[in-house]
Amino acid sequence: MAGATIWSLLEPSALLDPHPIYREWYGRSPVLWSPEIEAWLITGYEEAFTALRDAERFCQDWRRVGVDTPASLLSLQTLDPPEHTRIRHLMLEGFKAADLEALEHSIRAALDESLAEVEGADDFDFVTKIAEPLTLHAVTRLLGVPHVAPDWFVPRSHTIVDGMDSSLRPECYEPGVQARAELSALVGEWFDAPLPEGFTAHVVRRAKEAGVERDVLHNSLRVVLQAGFQTASRFLTAGLYALLRIPPELRRPVDNDLAVNELVRFASPVHVESRACVEDTVLGGQQIRKGQIVSMFLGAANRDPRAFDAPDAARWDRTPNRHLGFGRGPHACLGAQVATVIARIVFGTLGHRYPNARLVAEPHPRPNVTEHGMFELHVAL
Structure with a gap:
């Protein structure tokens, strides 16, 4: 593959802004073969949308193409319908059993407390002072489980995300497996603990009646804990970085769902x-063979000019906005509503209280292509 290769995405500049590479690939073909990782790179919106929605032709459960999957990895995230449908419906029941109004009040209180601690500082690290602790607080409150120590949990969660890039960094695979096992042990303690009525208590009680095996429920709760924390906390950081690069006079508080989705x-x-x-x-005019991998680059698809007017501009009133940031199809993000609430509270509060907040230094990006993150993001309020 001439031009930028998949390895180019690990360059620090690309980790902060991969879109020049995405545009180069898209210009050659929205569905492009990468011999480096033997996979199709999908940068087009319609092509990504199709593959995400079509679980008959494009599977998340790799056993369907002959790949052995350890029982410890069978979960909401890795099963396809009809097995996936049962666990997904049970998890949706869990969201209904959670007190989302109380959760919102709790998030606001936790944010106020965190901001009070950093308000007088010349600068502070938004990642470790706000994004990570606030999101861990929100996810554990949503699940209705005991507090989890950030110093123990956060490094293991990041190690799991590193493992998702094992096709680019093979050395990350085994540590990711070990970190999953350690989180699984934590989740296992919830099954026999007296938990308050809410998400986890409800799904544990209802699992047998819903036809969901204990191991699948166990793995799925681990996924909700870890993925919910990572996706939301990394979005807070990436979103704030994007907002603070806009001159203060041109910013606006991202304080409603329309703006959050943009x-x-x-x-x-x-x-x-x-x-x-x-x-x-056939996808995007390319012949895809059975067993081949298709990797949808959602960041690229979300700026496909065929799908979005002025795709490289943030238009806070953009509607309709059929972005792929929460996925599509059977595996669309279950926690999109909660992630939107967290983002609306954080970005709305920061935008209204601190309209002149600024970046103190360029962030230090984590070497993750699958799910972008930052080691630190120093901000002055």
């Missing part, structure tokens, strides 16, 4: 979703 389109941290092709098919 920020998701413009600056979502989730850049890659991969599937395996179940049968020979």
Whole structure:
């Protein structure tokens, strides 16, 4: 593949802004073969949308193309319908059992407390002072489980995300497996603990009646805890970075769902979703063979000029906005509503209280292509 290769995305400049590379690939073909990782790189919106929605031709459960999957990895995230449908419906029941109004009040109180601690500082690290602790607080409150120590949880969660890039960094695979096992042990303690009525108590009680195996429920709760934390906390950081690069006089508070969804389109941290092709098919004019991998670059698709007017501009009243930041199809993000609430509270509060907030230094990006993140983001209020 001439020009930028998949390895180019690990360059620090690309981790902060991969769109020049995405545009080069898209210019050659919205569906482009990468011999480096033997996968199709999907940068076009319609092509990505199709593969995400079509679970018959493009699977998340790789056993359907003959790949062995350990039982510890069978979850909401890795199963396809009809098995996936049962666990998804049970998890949706869990969201209904959670007190989302109380959760919103709790998030606001936790944010006020965190901001009070940093308000007088010349600058502070938004990642470790706001984004990560606030999101961990929100996710554990949503699940109705005991507080999890950030110093223990956060490094393991980041290690799991590193493992998602194992096709580019093979050395990250085994540590990711070990980190999952350690989080699984934590989740296992919830099954026998007396939990307050809410998300986890409800799904544990209802699992057998809903036809969901205990191991699948266990793995799925681990996924909701870890993925919910990572996606939301990394979005807070990526979103704030994008907002603070806009001159103060041109900014506006991102304090409603319409604006939050535009920020998701413009600056979502989730850049890659991969599937395996179940049968020979055609996508974007390319012949995809059974067993081949298709990697949807959601960050690229969300700026496809065929799908969005002025795709490289943040238009806070953009509607309709059919972005792919929360995925599509059977595996669309279950927690999109909660992630939107967290973002609306944080960005709205910061925008109204601190309209002149600024970046103190360029951030230090994490070497993740699948899900972009930052080690630190220093901000002055």
